Amino acid sequence: MSFGDQTLELARVDLALERRLGESFRIIAPFALVALAMFPMALGLRITLVSEIGTAVFWALGILFGMQVALRRSSTDDRERRDLHALLGVDPAARFAGRVLAGSLLTTAFLVVLFVAMVLLYGPRLPLAAAPAIALSIVMVAVGLSELGTLAGEIAWGLRDRTALASLIVAPLAIPLLVAGSQTFEAIAAGAGILPWVLLMLTTDLALAVAGVAMARPLEEATR
Amino acid sequence: MKRATVLVGVAALAIAVGLWLALTAPADALQGAFSRIINIHVPSLWLAFLAFGVTAFGSIMWLWKKRPRWDRLAMASAEVGVLFTAIGIATGMIWGQRVWGTAWDWGDPRLATTAVMFFVYLGYLALRGAIDDPVVRARRSAILGAVAVVQVPLVYFSVNMFRTLHQTQSIRPDGSTMPREMLVAMLVNLAAFTLLYVALVVARMEVAEAEESAAEREAMAGAEVKPPRLSEVGDV
Amino acid sequence: MALLCSLRQVGVSLGGKTILRDIDFDLHPRQVIGIAGPNGSGKTTLVRTLATLVRIDRGQGTVLGADLGTDQVYEVRSEVGLMGHRPAVIPELTITENLEHVCRLAALELSRARSALGVVGLEDAARTRAGAASHGMLRRLEVARLLLTRPRLLLLDEATHGLDSSAQELIDALIARTVAGGGAAVMVSHDAERLSTSCDAVMGLAVGRLVAGA
Amino acid sequence: MQHRRFVLLGIGGVIALVVAMTLIGLGQNLTYYLYPTEAVDRRAEFPDGERFRLAGMVVEGTVERGEVYRFEVTDGGATIPVILRNSPPPLFAEGVPVLLDGSWSGDTFDAGEALIRHDENYRIPERGGTAAEG
Structure with a gap:
């Protein structure tokens, strides 16, 4: 079976499991929305300030909770399933790619929900014409986050403190995504070019994809 | 422990010389005595970068050769690197408070990159602490060590599209922007700190090796299950 | 004919503990070998070593022609069938979905999953979630999987433990078909008597060492 | 092995992107401060x-x-x-x-x-x- 078919099948099963477990949209997304609502409450009545910090709060919460989506329970598997996949001849790189694909779709959906809520709650200054650029940055950050989450989830696989440890590993490494995402929005609001920030996101995504493929076999062995 | 003891002794001597030079060299006109902090600040951060580079090198060598000593090198270097990063950040903040008028500035790429690097390697050490099996630990942390080093230049780039508050380096290919006495003092300190780094890494590696063989001996002893003595069950 | 498995002086350590030491083991085509040993003797590790899923620390070995500890193992893994002491299923999926997932990854037609379920007697349980299914049902599901993927090397780790006689017969039939196709099987159990009825030879495993004719 | 080719091409791509970023980043006025x-x-x-x-x-x-x-x-x-x-x-x-x-x-x-x-x-x-x- 080809690399692409394996990737699609593994992503399909990850998504099917998430539909049944529902962690991303039943637990993580509501939690993120609560956090989103907490900032204006903490700020009190300083309405203009709220519209100024909207995009920044969106990206900070988007990275922190998007990371939890990437590390959700349905993105991890037990030893038996690992053995099963290995003995069905699944390419370790396809395992990585499939997990990243499923994670990217879920994280994108999550970020879109969070973005819409942020626009409603904060009323930031973002022109409608910038919608494609906003969508592009959300997708690229989602891909990078789920690549990082997949790598860190594998590195911390089967350990007692998996979720907390993987979060600690992902958070500092996600800084380029945070900077690029928030600066894209800043640039849009200021009417400046977004090309450097798009390039930065592209570089991060590509570098992580290379790392994921190059490390796929050592990572599989690491979880013996 | 002999090799490490000798190295630590030599390093201590070098640090003493460095300290004496640092305190006797003239201070900067504008900054006053606070300029002497660079004798700790610059060598610490130079070593932090060196240490994390060595960690990445050890990680990649482990993935290639699978020799335990590469894992010990990566671990020892990361621990010492985190220590030096902390010293470098702390001294930088003291200096910044006095000279810039602020201890920290988030718009600055160098400060941000250094902070991120500090957190990345705290995560690396946390990962090591969470795994008991030496081979699994070596393998997983080697992967993280190799991947994290790719991200450091990206973080640097991501914040480097701004201009900086932090000065550029004072030592350049076309000469130095520092007076000679100050430069000599700083270079001596750089050498002394590098020696200290080597000594600490070697000592840490020796300790790790001793710990591992002790753990192995412990694991070898008493691993057998004896058949139960069923006739005696009633007496328990 | 070439050996299917050959281990020479193999040692494996996990978690800083030596689990297997100085293992010498040969497996010829059409052979069924039983390995008996008490809990904690290293049976599961030995089975996973033969399945190429454990990296060996000492000695050398080949499985289906691939040198252990090299990337050659990736080429032969799809010819190894493993039934572990815990069933390899995804609990959130139904029995049919589990088997169809296997079919897709092994590039087999989905219609064969349904007929395989019929063979093992699971057609009525096909829509049960695997997490809610009984141990016996999951074992039958695994037999169906191994019937579909037709491995040359079949590894059974406590596979018959706790099964009714019809499920045990199903496993015997799976072994017989593998052997008839030129393959071989290794059965591991703490129950030496059960092994002696279905194996050509039985070896013992004690504290990580393999001894002939237990 | 096709993965090796992907990894090599990817590393080349990352380097090319970093070079492009440096050039563009310096050309743009993403200023932390103005003179x-x-x-x-x-x-x-x-x-x-x-x-x-x-x-x-x-x-x-x-x-x-x-x-x-x-x-x-x-x-x-x-x-x-x-x-x-x-x-x-x-x-x-x-x-x-x-x-x-x-x-x-x-x-x-x-x-x-x-x-x-x-x-x-x-x-x-x-x-x-x-x-x-x-």
């Missing part, structure tokens, strides 16, 4: 009250301290008068490079805070007092 000449040129982009940072050298002989500090900063080109509302860091003096946080107020830069932007040059005090201009 006085730039601030004057781009006056229209920053209406009164729009915050930005201004970096320059304190012009000798212009510092007046009253309730607020008043002085001028220059980069050799333009010179801008500054009102500083908070007290400056201890090393603040004439001829020192500063970084100011504030906004335009007419032709004056109204700054809340000042930082000293120490450059990479270190000097030994000359006999009898302060540093010469550098």
Whole structure:
């Protein structure tokens, strides 16, 4: 079976499991929305300030909770399933790619929900014409986050403190995504070019994809 | 422990010389005595970068050769690197408070990159602490060590599209922007700190090796299950 | 004919503990070998070593022609069938979905999953979630999987433990078909008597060492 | 092995992107601060009250301290008068490079805070007092 078919099948099963477990949209997304609502409450009545910090709060919460989506329970598997996949001849790189694909779709959906809520709650200054650029940055950050989450989830696989440890590993490494995402929005609001920030996101995504493929076999062995 | 003891002794001597030079060299006109902090600040951060580079090198060598000593090198270097990063950040903040008028500035790429690097390697050490099996630990942390080093230049780039508050380096290919006495003092300190780094890494590696063989001996002893003595069950 | 498995002086350590030491083991085509040993003797590790899923620390070995500890193992893994002491299923999926997932990854037609379920007697349980299914049902599901993927090397780790006689017969039939196709099987159990009825030879495993004719 | 080719191509791609980023990043004005000449040129982009940072050298002989500090900063080109509302860091003096946080107020830069932007040059005090201009 080809690399692409394996990737699609593994992503399909990850998504099917998430539909049944529902962690991303039943637990993580509501939690993120609560956090989103907490900032204006903490700020009190300083309405203009709220519209100024909207995009920044969106990206900070988007990275922190998007990371939890990437590390959700349905993105991890037990030893038996690992053995099963290995003995069905699944390419370790396809395992990585499939997990990243499923994670990217879920994280994108999550970020879109969070973005819409942020626009409603904060009323930031973002022109409608910038919608494609906003969508592009959300997708690229989602891909990078789920690549990082997949790598860190594998590195911390089967350990007692998996979720907390993987979060600690992902958070500092996600800084380029945070900077690029928030600066894209800043640039849009200021009417400046977004090309450097798009390039930065592209570089991060590509570098992580290379790392994921190059490390796929050592990572599989690491979880013996 | 002999090799490490000798190295630590030599390093201590070098640090003493460095300290004496640092305190006797003239201070900067504008900054006053606070300029002497660079004798700790610059060598610490130079070593932090060196240490994390060595960690990445050890990680990649482990993935290639699978020799335990590469894992010990990566671990020892990361621990010492985190220590030096902390010293470098702390001294930088003291200096910044006095000279810039602020201890920290988030718009600055160098400060941000250094902070991120500090957190990345705290995560690396946390990962090591969470795994008991030496081979699994070596393998997983080697992967993280190799991947994290790719991200450091990206973080640097991501914040480097701004201009900086932090000065550029004072030592350049076309000469130095520092007076000679100050430069000599700083270079001596750089050498002394590098020696200290080597000594600490070697000592840490020796300790790790001793710990591992002790753990192995412990694991070898008493691993057998004896058949139960069923006739005696009633007496328990 | 070439050996299917050959281990020479193999040692494996996990978690800083030596689990297997100085293992010498040969497996010829059409052979069924039983390995008996008490809990904690290293049976599961030995089975996973033969399945190429454990990296060996000492000695050398080949499985289906691939040198252990090299990337050659990736080429032969799809010819190894493993039934572990815990069933390899995804609990959130139904029995049919589990088997169809296997079919897709092994590039087999989905219609064969349904007929395989019929063979093992699971057609009525096909829509049960695997997490809610009984141990016996999951074992039958695994037999169906191994019937579909037709491995040359079949590894059974406590596979018959706790099964009714019809499920045990199903496993015997799976072994017989593998052997008839030129393959071989290794059965591991703490129950030496059960092994002696279905194996050509039985070896013992004690504290990580393999001894002939237990 | 096709993965190896992907990894090699990917590493090449990352390097190419980093080079592109360096070139474009330097061409764009993603500025952390402006020099006085730039601030004057781009006056229209920053209406009164729009915050930005201004970096320059304190012009000798212009510092007046009253309730607020008043002085001028220059980069050799333009010179801008500054009102500083908070007290400056201890090393603040004439001829020192500063970084100011504030906004335009007419032709004056109204700054809340000042930082000293120490450059990479270190000097030994000359006999009898302060540093010469550098």
